[in-house]
Amino acid sequence: MTLRDVVVLLGDFPALAGLDLSVNRGEVVMLTGPNGAGKTSLLRVCAGLVPIARGEGMVLGADLTSQRASVRSRVGMVGHSNGLYDDLTVRENLEFWGSLIGAGDDELRQAMSIMGLDGRLASVRVRGLSAGQRRRTAFAILVVRRAGLWLLDEPHAGLDSDARDEVDEVLRRASASGATVMLSSHELDRAQQLATKEVRLAGGVVVGDSQ
Numbered sequence: 001m002t003l004r005d006v007v008v009l010l011g012d013f014p015a016l017a018g019l020d021l022s023v024n025r026g027e028v029v030m031l032t033g034p035n036g037a038g039k040t041s042l043l044r045v046c047a048g049l050v051p052i053a054r055g056e057g058m059v060l061g062a063d064l065t066s067q068r069a070s071v072r073s074r075v076g077m078v079g080h081s082n083g084l085y086d087d088l089t090v091r092e093n094l095e096f097w098g099s100l101i102g103a104g105d106d107e108l109r110q111a112m113s114i115m116g117l118d119g120r121l122a123s124v125r126v127r128g129l130s131a132g133q134r135r136r137t138a139f140a141i142l143v144v145r146r147a148g149l150w151l152l153d154e155p156h157a158g159l160d161s162d163a164r165d166e167v168d169e170v171l172r173r174a175s176a177s178g179a180t181v182m183l184s185s186h187e188l189d190r191a192q193q194l195a196t197k198e199v200r201l202a203g204g205v206v207v208g209d210s211q
Contacts, residue, residue: 001046001149001180003064006055008038008045008204015041017204018055023182023197025148028175030191031184033201039184042201043079043151046182048072060148073101076147078155082138086127090117090137093126098144111143115170132163139170142179150174152183156190168194 001023008016016038023029031039044050046059048071057064060074084093094108112118115136126134135155142150150171156164164187171181171194185191192198200208 001057001059003045003057004055006045006057006064007053008041008050009053010041014204016045019201019205021199021206023180025180026175026178027180027196028171028194029180029182029197029199030188030195031182031199031201032188033207037201038204039201040079040153041204043077043153043182043184046071046149047075047077047151049077074147075149075151076142076145077151077153078135078138078142079153080157082134083141084126084134084137087125089123089125090129090133090140091122093137094140094144097141101145103144103146107144111140114143114173115140116166130163131158132160132166135159135163135167136170139167139174142174148179150179150181150183152181152185154185155183156185156187164190 003019003021006016006019007014031042033039045052048064048068052065059071062070062074064071094111098108112122117136117140121133126137129137155167159167168190175181183191198210199206
């Protein structure tokens with residue numbers, strides 16, 4: 001993933017103000033910075049959800065200016081809204097998303113097994129899941145969709161310690177399988193243990209990065 005001189009506007013306000021960033025495949029990138037630094041805007045632009053006003057960017061070989069639909073099909077974003085259907089079961093949610101790309105039953109079973117959602121949990125409606133189980137279901141959808149880039153806005157929010165540990169293990173596995181992970185989290189100590197790279201933002205630009 002490469003971004004060069006990227007500007008993103010929220011109305012007249014530059015949420016990103018000429019940002020440059022390069023991320024290698026399989027990295028786990030932690031975004032840090034004060035509120036309003038541009039962390040969520042960066043995640044959203046990398047997901048193809050908001051347009052670039054100026055600059056250029058490539059994500060998984062797709063152009064962020066002219067191929068946003070292609071970007072959206074290749075990446076997955078989990079934020080405060082997980083994109084789950086409360087009245088469907090865990091398996092039905094995965095079946096819906098899997099049907100969009102032709103995923104087979106074996107892929108669904110593998111994703112549920114990886115996330116610890118097989119057995120009884122597969123038939124539970126999402127509204128009956130704990131916060132940690134909902135988060136794992138959202139991650140399972142990323143596995144089913146074969147997302148090459150995982151964009152996570154506060155993945156530990158609202159979870160107890162055990163559920164946070166589960167999230168961390170999932171992200172380690174995703175990175176080990178070749179997916180790139182970019183996350184913004186207030187759980188700095190926890191995120192730093194996961195990250196292979198820290199990117200510091202302020203005023204909509206990168207002000208520092210470290211391995």
